[in-house]
Amino acid sequence: MLESFKDICVHLLRVMALILKFLFLLYFFPILSSPHQDDHPLDPLTPLEFDQIRTIIKSSHVNPTLNVSFHYIGLDDPDKHTLLSWLSNPATTTKPPRRAFIIARVNHTTHEIVVDLTSHSIVSNQIYTGHGYPLLTFEEQIAADMLPRSYAPFRTSISKRGLKLEEVVCGSFTVGWYGSKDKPKRVVTVMCYYLDGTVNLYMRPIEGITVWVDLEKPKIIGYRDRIMVPVPKASGTDYRESEQKPPLGPKMNRITVLQPDGPGFDIEGHAVRWANWKFHVSFDARIGPIIALASIYDHEKNDYRSVLYRGYVSELFVPYMDLTQEWYYRTFFDAGEYGFGLSATSLEPLRDCPENARYLDGYIAGQDGISVKIANLFCIFERYSGDIMWRHTELGIPGRVVTEVRPEVSLVVRMVSTVGNYDYIVDWEFKRGGSIKATVGLTGLLEVRGVKYTHADQIEEEVYGTLLAENTLGAHHDHFLTYHLDLDIDGETNSFVKANLQTTKVADNSSPRKSYWKVVRETAKIESDARIRLGSKPAQLLIVNPHKKTKVGNPFGYRLIHGASVGSLLSEDDYAQIRGAFTNYNIWVTPYNKSEKWAGGRYTDQSHGDDTLAMWSLRNRDIENKDIVLWYTLGFRHVPCQEDFPLMPTLSDGFELRPNNFFESNPVLKVRPQDYSSPNCSS
Amino acid sequence: MLESFKDICVHLLRVMALILKFLFLLYFFPILSSPHQDDHPLDPLTPLEFDQIRTIIKSSHVNPTLNVSFHYIGLDDPDKHTLLSWLSNPATTTKPPRRAFIIARVNHTTHEIVVDLTSHSIVSNQIYTGHGYPLLTFEEQIAADMLPRSYAPFRTSISKRGLKLEEVVCGSFTVGWYGSKDKPKRVVTVMCYYLDGTVNLYMRPIEGITVWVDLEKPKIIGYRDRIMVPVPKASGTDYRESEQKPPLGPKMNRITVLQPDGPGFDIEGHAVRWANWKFHVSFDARIGPIIALASIYDHEKNDYRSVLYRGYVSELFVPYMDLTQEWYYRTFFDAGEYGFGLSATSLEPLRDCPENARYLDGYIAGQDGISVKIANLFCIFERYSGDIMWRHTELGIPGRVVTEVRPEVSLVVRMVSTVGNYDYIVDWEFKRGGSIKATVGLTGLLEVRGVKYTHADQIEEEVYGTLLAENTLGAHHDHFLTYHLDLDIDGETNSFVKANLQTTKVADNSSPRKSYWKVVRETAKIESDARIRLGSKPAQLLIVNPHKKTKVGNPFGYRLIHGASVGSLLSEDDYAQIRGAFTNYNIWVTPYNKSEKWAGGRYTDQSHGDDTLAMWSLRNRDIENKDIVLWYTLGFRHVPCQEDFPLMPTLSDGFELRPNNFFESNPVLKVRPQDYSSPNCSS
Numbered sequence A, B: 001m002l003e004s005f006k007d008i009c010v011h012l013l014r015v016m017a018l019i020l021k022f023l024f025l026l027y028f029f030p031i032l033s034s035p036h037q038d039d040h041p042l043d044p045l046t047p048l049e050f051d052q053i054r055t056i057i058k059s060s061h062v063n064p065t066l067n068v069s070f071h072y073i074g075l076d077d078p079d080k081h082t083l084l085s086w087l088s089n090p091a092t093t094t095k096p097p098r099r100a101f102i103i104a105r106v107n108h109t110t111h112e113i114v115v116d117l118t119s120h121s122i123v124s125n126q127i128y129t130g131h132g133y134p135l136l137t138f139e140e141q142i143a144a145d146m147l148p149r150s151y152a153p154f155r156t157s158i159s160k161r162g163l164k165l166e167e168v169v170c171g172s173f174t175v176g177w178y179g180s181k182d183k184p185k186r187v188v189t190v191m192c193y194y195l196d197g198t199v200n201l202y203m204r205p206i207e208g209i210t211v212w213v214d215l216e217k218p219k220i221i222g223y224r225d226r227i228m229v230p231v232p233k234a235s236g237t238d239y240r241e242s243e244q245k246p247p248l249g250p251k252m253n254r255i256t257v258l259q260p261d262g263p264g265f266d267i268e269g270h271a272v273r274w275a276n277w278k279f280h281v282s283f284d285a286r287i288g289p290i291i292a293l294a295s296i297y298d299h300e301k302n303d304y305r306s307v308l309y310r311g312y313v314s315e316l317f318v319p320y321m322d323l324t325q326e327w328y329y330r331t332f333f334d335a336g337e338y339g340f341g342l343s344a345t346s347l348e349p350l351r352d353c354p355e356n357a358r359y360l361d362g363y364i365a366g367q368d369g370i371s372v373k374i375a376n377l378f379c380i381f382e383r384y385s386g387d388i389m390w391r392h393t394e395l396g397i398p399g400r401v402v403t404e405v406r407p408e409v410s411l412v413v414r415m416v417s418t419v420g421n422y423d424y425i426v427d428w429e430f431k432r433g434g435s436i437k438a439t440v441g442l443t444g445l446l447e448v449r450g451v452k453y454t455h456a457d458q459i460e461e462e463v464y465g466t467l468l469a470e471n472t473l474g475a476h477h478d479h480f481l482t483y484h485l486d487l488d489i490d491g492e493t494n495s496f497v498k499a500n501l502q503t504t505k506v507a508d509n510s511s512p513r514k515s516y517w518k519v520v521r522e523t524a525k526i527e528s529d530a531r532i533r534l535g536s537k538p539a540q541l542l543i544v545n546p547h548k549k550t551k552v553g554n555p556f557g558y559r560l561i562h563g564a565s566v567g568s569l570l571s572e573d574d575y576a577q578i579r580g581a582f583t584n585y586n587i588w589v590t591p592y593n594k595s596e597k598w599a600g601g602r603y604t605d606q607s608h609g610d611d612t613l614a615m616w617s618l619r620n621r622d623i624e625n626k627d628i629v630l631w632y633t634l635g636f637r638h639v640p641c642q643e644d645f646p647l648m649p650t651l652s653d654g655f656e657l658r659p660n661n662f663f664e665s666n667p668v669l670k671v672r673p674q675d676y677s678s679p680n681c682s683s
Helices: A002-028 A047-061 A080-088 A139-144 A153-158 A334-338 A575-579 A613-619 B002-028 B047-061 B080-087 B137-148 B152-160 B334-338 B575-579 B613-619
Strands: A068-075 A099-106 A109-116 A121-128 A168-174 A187-194 A210-213 A217-223 A256-258 A265-268 A271-274 A277-284 A288-298 A305-321 A356-363 A369-381 A387-395 A402-408 A412-421 A422-431 A434-444 A448-450 A464-467 A471-476 A475-486 A494-504 A516-524 A538-547 A553-562 A587-591 A626-637 A647-661 A678-680 B068-075 B099-104 B109-116 B123-128 B168-174 B185-193 B209-214 B217-225 B256-258 B265-268 B273-275 B277-284 B286-296 B303-319 B360-363 B371-383 B388-394 B402-407 B412-419 B422-431 B436-444 B446-452 B467-468 B470-476 B477-487 B495-506 B514-521 B538-548 B555-562 B587-591 B626-638 B648-659 B680-682
Touching: A002 A553, A002 B613, A047 A068, A047 A099, A047 A109, A047 A356, A047 A369, A068 A277, A109 B137, A121 A494, A139 A168, A139 A187, A153 A210, A153 A217, A265 A356, A265 A369, A271 A412, A277 A369, A277 A412, A277 B123, A288 A412, A288 A422, A305 A334, A305 A434, A334 A412, A387 B412, A387 B422, A387 B514, A412 B388, A422 A647, A422 B388, A434 A475, A434 A626, A448 A464, A464 A613, A471 B080, A475 A647, A516 A538, A626 A647, A626 B470, B047 B068, B047 B109, B047 B123, B047 B360, B047 B371, B068 B277, B137 B168, B137 B185, B152 B217, B265 B360, B273 B412, B277 B303, B277 B360, B277 B412, B286 B412, B286 B422, B303 B334, B303 B422, B303 B436, B334 B412, B422 B648, B436 B477, B436 B626, B446 B467, B477 B648, B626 B648
Parallel strands: A387 B436, A434 B388
Antiparallel strands: A068 A099, A099 A109, A109 A121, A168 A187, A187 A210, A210 A217, A256 B256, A265 A271, A271 A277, A277 A288, A288 A305, A305 A475, A356 A369, A369 A412, A387 A402, A387 B648, A412 A422, A422 A434, A434 A647, A448 A471, A464 A471, A475 A626, A494 A516, A494 A538, A494 A626, A538 A553, A553 A647, A587 A626, A647 B388, A678 B680, B068 B099, B099 B109, B109 B123, B168 B185, B185 B209, B209 B217, B265 B273, B273 B277, B277 B286, B286 B303, B303 B477, B360 B371, B371 B412, B388 B402, B412 B422, B422 B436, B436 B648, B446 B470, B467 B470, B477 B626, B495 B514, B495 B538, B495 B626, B538 B555, B555 B648, B587 B626
């Protein structure tokens, strides 16, 4: 009896212990009740979801006998306010619906379809009849590229040039819009190149031939063989390791990055936590990498504070400056026409990213809607480049020397997009001091024009480029990348402030000085107040939260530290510039609007420029004390030089978003120096 | 006998073998006959040489009873042409004489002395009677800083403020020149700070008191206690690791750089060889680090080709924008007044530089001429930050994927100069692709002004700064660093070319395009052609060798890729700006002139601006097809923010000198990818 009572007691105690343990877990690990890692509302679409979308569209609304091709499938962004409400209180708020936005060509018409993935239904299906066409698919480009080979006039042209057809490869080029009022066909030009001893096709253009292809058939609808120009030779163009002949080099000793305890970040699904940062990394076929919900932990406030709701490269504009007949229309929009995400490449471990990197895969949909995996789409790594986060040596105190130094270690998220010839390295870097740095590196292959010249002295006409090698002209061009930066500085309601540095004369002999500069702050009230061509006026550019101030009364803010001030030099009435009018200024600020996502407009191929950031901004909306978006355009002017031949070394630029009275004081003052020495190693 | 003959034969054979070995060495190691590592003509002065100089001056020309203080002792640069001749043919050419240039105050007069170290004699000794004074010595600053403590009115001021005298420390500030025509004394103001619980003296100014000290006596010659302002509190200002209270962090996993086979560079004396680069690194008390004779190996030409004869930070100009009586004159020249090299600090291994760094010591002379060692003055390390040197993924060839990637590894030479409160991190970075990047990082402590305000809302007057904490105002200021870049692009005779990118309208309907930009090259003929305020006009800036062209006819060149375009905003007639007139433009080009070394003039303290780069350049000399020097000024505008309190996170800017038709093609195409994975390690 006693024994049995003891048993019951022990049992009861065990049950109580379990209950306590459960309550303990419930209390201390609220994360358990937060959304599961696999279904963050901002996660990119999964292969399963791509399948669902395809099935739903194919089965329910569209006659399966019709020709359906998917030009864009992406997440239909949840409403920002709904998402933020749910994230701050997932228990009692409704989760935003999971939806996809699809642009499909159905029977040669553009459809905009919204699919609800929770209810497995089509929410809307609208036909688009305006200007412009959606993203080109890979499949239709490949189909177009194959057409010339079996086209008799092209075969004649090749044979006339003494070239071997089997060594010819072709690529599809968007044709732009040059003022025509007719509704054009979905057409590309196909330009061809010669291999025959190299893989560097871009250095061997077969100049003078233009093939127009109707993508919808697909069918050649125009052909011109205008001039014969020598094809630049293959020798010296191959960049493969296997093809290099001695002397190789220069030689280097081995170097690597070591983290004996592993990387210091966590990835759960697409959510990353590192040091004082947390953020979400996503991917889209059109715009590539998306950083979202970046917030930083503030020890003083014992909480994470929002910085960047979403940041991404919204559009790229790459106008060439060559007016010859085969070149004048080359004014590309790499996101809206080719897909900056579609063009993403698998990263090579130990080469594209250091040894301590971790990788994330990604998925795009083919033209048939079936998902395709891009392995190693992103890499994430901690960077220690030997830089110093802060330091000071104090010699001013008699009899003492004080030296304190903290090395800089940051976190990098990288993706590479290879849009045909060019490789764009897109980095987002997070620093413990609160900065977010965005850097883009340009490498890969130039677009060169074949010319008759073998020496610069022979050139007497305007050739629009630099002679890089015999018969090889590197055409002048620009690259503009327009970043969408939806900053939420400690909350959604922000203002844009130009802190103008104004030279002030001291006229009244009140000081031995005759001048100084003062800060004249100007808060942008409407959109036109915030359009800025950089370089024109000394100013610091800030996004502030007008409602929240530091203890001593400065509004919380972040500052944009921009790189070189490069803007488009095309005249504003030029058709290409009308389409790329979002580069008329380096800076724009707009009120948040879910639909204003792609600076070049939804349908960029053959667009008329009636749906760009520049047009949206004409409404001149209020932007003071609103949820605002900063658009920043960085640019590269490319006057090619021989070092860019046959493959260009990386050229980088970027910008930094740096806290400015966001923290009460230096947020990394209390960072303890780590052990930066290596453990024992044997090679 | 036979035995003996055999012995002789063996002996003879041995002797012959030795002779052959010697001849072999002579033939294959011509380096043996080149100058010994310890006596490169550009090497900084050695401790032995400092001793020699002191002995020579004290004993031969100067009455030993006179008061002699050494304000500058540096290498008297060998004539460039003589040096280059000797370097190219050391066997048959005379080695340039080894000389030192000394600025000494002898019996309160400034002497310029040239000492020949080979002949142990004084070559010249001239008295300088013009405007301005030499560098301040540490010793005289320390002597000046100690004076207030025993000065009764100062003691009264301290006691009146309720402060403890033993917690007061002081610093010497140069006073500039504000138009007076009188010959001024060598005077500084001494400003004092309060410790009492912190080592961060700069955050605790004792405002309102100015002490004028005649450095030559040294003696207080003026005193003013104008206003009483609360001394900002100590709490939150200390930056020492030992003083930080939890929560510390954010925490990090360990990270280090590993080179299992050691670093890939060689240092012989002050000559560095790494990958395809070789250069000389030197040090000077006034200007700090000097990179010289940087040349790059060209496999095509099978030879080293010159790029940079000498590069260094020639002067720094740091004007504050605060017009109050204790602040208006704070317009510092950190090289010419305080010594950018004199202020160099010993680098902390594993913190200031990564584990794979190697260090060089340096020497400065004290006021008495005796050498003082600065251990770990330079660090040199290979940087692998995870960046990509070049890459491409080719998907355009049916049925194939080609991916080639080469990681970027560069070589960094670093020095840190702590000029009082500010720490400047000066990096010179060499890339295998031919680029030289110069970067400067600003960190350390702000100069703050004590104010009565504890909240921004209380401020109704112009305060010239940002309230950073209670009673602590971060004053607006700029930092300008003017680099002297004596580029020798494959030889001494070069030209400066502005490649203007000019928007060109297409008026004649010859193209569907309405505009493009073309490159309009403008070779600067005289100095005024090359004065440029950046940001005003789109252009690429090149130094070219007009005599040497690539095979296809482009002149060999290097391009300056500048950072943010920041220039001085002071009016040109302002006295500080007259003294800092070398910042009137970001770019200047001058013909090489041995004496035009220090952009702010030889005697910067209390200078009148009659010996600056701006004055030299008024001669408007020919610069086309000459040995020319490029002067580039980079700037930081500093509107302090709370994150800069109590110590500012590093803010960086820099520029790149990048080959532009210098090579026939991409010079790193043949770089083999290394093994970037780590060996087995145990921590």
